[in-house]
Amino acid sequence: MIGYLPGRSSLHRAHPYTPLAVAAGLLFLAFAFRSPAAVWAVVVAAAAFAAAGGVLGAVLRPAAMLALPTWILLTVLHGLLGGPPHLALGPLALSAPGVERALVFGGRIAAILFAFLTALATVAPPRLVEAMTARGVPFGRIYLLVSTLTVVPRMRARVRQIIDAQQCRGLRIGGSPLARVRALGPLVVPLVLSALAEVDEQALALDVRGGSAAGRRTALAPPADHAGDRLVRWTVLVGVVAAYAWKFAGAGR
Amino acid sequence: MTLRDLVVIRLGVAVNLVIGQVAAALLLPVFLDTIGTVLVAALVGPRAAIVAGLTSQVLNAVLSGNFTWLPFGLVQIVIALYAALAARLGAFRRLSTAIPAGLLLGLVAASASAPISYFLFGGVTAGGVTAVTTVIRALGAPLPVAVAAASYSTDLLDKSLVFALVAVVLRSLPHQMAVRFPMLAR
Numbered sequence: 001m002i003g004y005l006p007g008r009s010s011l012h013r014a015h016p017y018t019p020l021a022v023a024a025g026l027l028f029l030a031f032a033f034r035s036p037a038a039v040w041a042v043v044v045a046a047a048a049f050a051a052a053g054g055v056l057g058a059v060l061r062p063a064a065m066l067a068l069p070t071w072i073l074l075t076v077l078h079g080l081l082g083g084p085p086h087l088a089l090g091p092l093a094l095s096a097p098g099v100e101r102a103l104v105f106g107g108r109i110a111a112i113l114f115a116f117l118t119a120l121a122t123v124a125p126p127r128l129v130e131a132m133t134a135r136g137v138p139f140g141r142i143y144l145l146v147s148t149l150t151v152v153p154r155m156r157a158r159v160r161q162i163i164d165a166q167q168c169r170g171l172r173i174g175g176s177p178l179a180r181v182r183a184l185g186p187l188v189v190p191l192v193l194s195a196l197a198e199v200d201e202q203a204l205a206l207d208v209r210g211g212s213a214a215g216r217r218t219a220l221a222p223p224a225d226h227a228g229d230r231l232v233r234w235t236v237l238v239g240v241v242a243a244y245a246w247k248f249a250g251a252g253r
Numbered sequence: 254m255t256l257r258d259l260v261v262i263r264l265g266v267a268v269n270l271v272i273g274q275v276a277a278a279l280l281l282p283v284f285l286d287t288i289g290t291v292l293v294a295a296l297v298g299p300r301a302a303i304v305a306g307l308t309s310q311v312l313n314a315v316l317s318g319n320f321t322w323l324p325f326g327l328v329q330i331v332i333a334l335y336a337a338l339a340a341r342l343g344a345f346r347r348l349s350t351a352i353p354a355g356l357l358l359g360l361v362a363a364s365a366s367a368p369i370s371y372f373l374f375g376g377v378t379a380g381g382v383t384a385v386t387t388v389i390r391a392l393g394a395p396l397p398v399a400v401a402a403a404s405y406s407t408d409l410l411d412k413s414l415v416f417a418l419v420a421v422v423l424r425s426l427p428h429q430m431a432v433r434f435p436m437l438a439r
Contacts, residue, residue: 002318027320027323031373062318063318066317066318066319070321070374070377073377073383073387074375074377076387077375077376077377077383077386077387077390077396078375078396081387081390081391081396101375102375104375105374105375105377108373108374109321109374112320112321112323113318113319113320113321115320116314116320117318117320120315120318140254140259143259143263144259144262144263144266144304144308145308145311145312147263148263148266148267148270148308148312149312149315149316151263151264151267152267152270152271152312152316155267155268155270155271156271159271159275163275173279177281177282180279180280180281181279181281181414183279184275184276184279184281184285184414184418185418185421187275187279188272188275188288188418188421188422189418189421189422189425191268191271191272191275192264192268192288192292192422193422193425193426193430195264195267195268196261196264196426196430197430199257199260199261199264199433200257200433202260203255203256203257203259203260206256206259206260207256211256211259212255212256
């Protein structure tokens, strides 16, 4: 959908934790408010975040592609099928409270998509790995997040091979729903068994590379964590806590 | 957690992420995106299964760009704990016990996912489930009932299939491979 987009914006140069903290802060803020105006203010903030990273144009398309079907379903489920009072909009009668709810939920989805797609586009994975290593994040967590991304394309290719091979042996993957459910076994079992057969070999390869070594690892080129980065992250934390304090005090409308 | 556990968790995450492709190729109305979590729970244990489930949820969001799935990580934790308990009780030894255990997991998982879907996203999440929600709502059911009914109907089918498939995989494990997973012997 979207990956890292090289650039020289302040977000690209920031410590990798900073854009991730801002994205997480925007997610929490989107759920802290219950009025359409407040939620859409968070959407504007998320769009500004994307603009600060110089990726607004690149993020807009995937965000719209992911959000549009949801907005349409929200309009149907809450606007058309919502309760009274209704607003006349041409030939349509839309539920007024339903439209308000659809705006809130649709805004939350837009804010989350803008925020995290921006983080995805501006945080370089190798810099994130370096930052995590420098912070003493255990090897296992880094390995799971980064290494699995490299395994998925290989496993997808294996799925295609298994489908082709089983079809050559006469497996039909069409027909009635029951016939298609029956076809699952011959596809899933060889995929999982072949992957399990490689477990010991991969564990040994990791061990040889020092995967089981105790102690803190040294990052080769850890990203600088400037005072400005820390200030942004603390501001996000304080902002989120203040928003939820406001919400639970009963003023979050 | 040993290096071997880590490799099995990575396998579970990859299975979660990829098996949906098989379900889509077969045009099945299920996700099958928790097979890896259940498999890891049966082979390694609950802690590893929770790690596999949460990592799958994060990577699924990263790979698809749809970060609105992140809050459903809670459902992966529920599934991991339930599957580990089911494995300890021997639910995967026979299909006749795996399928009912999967149906029960469907009830448990839907009870966890329906409130997230309703309260955080107004009942609009994955396309297939939302289509069912919309049909039930159009038939006159209140929105919370429509969201719950859609979640239960899809999760019952999905989780019983997941448990059945994991039972078939575990029964197909060659003996030399099975003895390397002490959880299986319990």
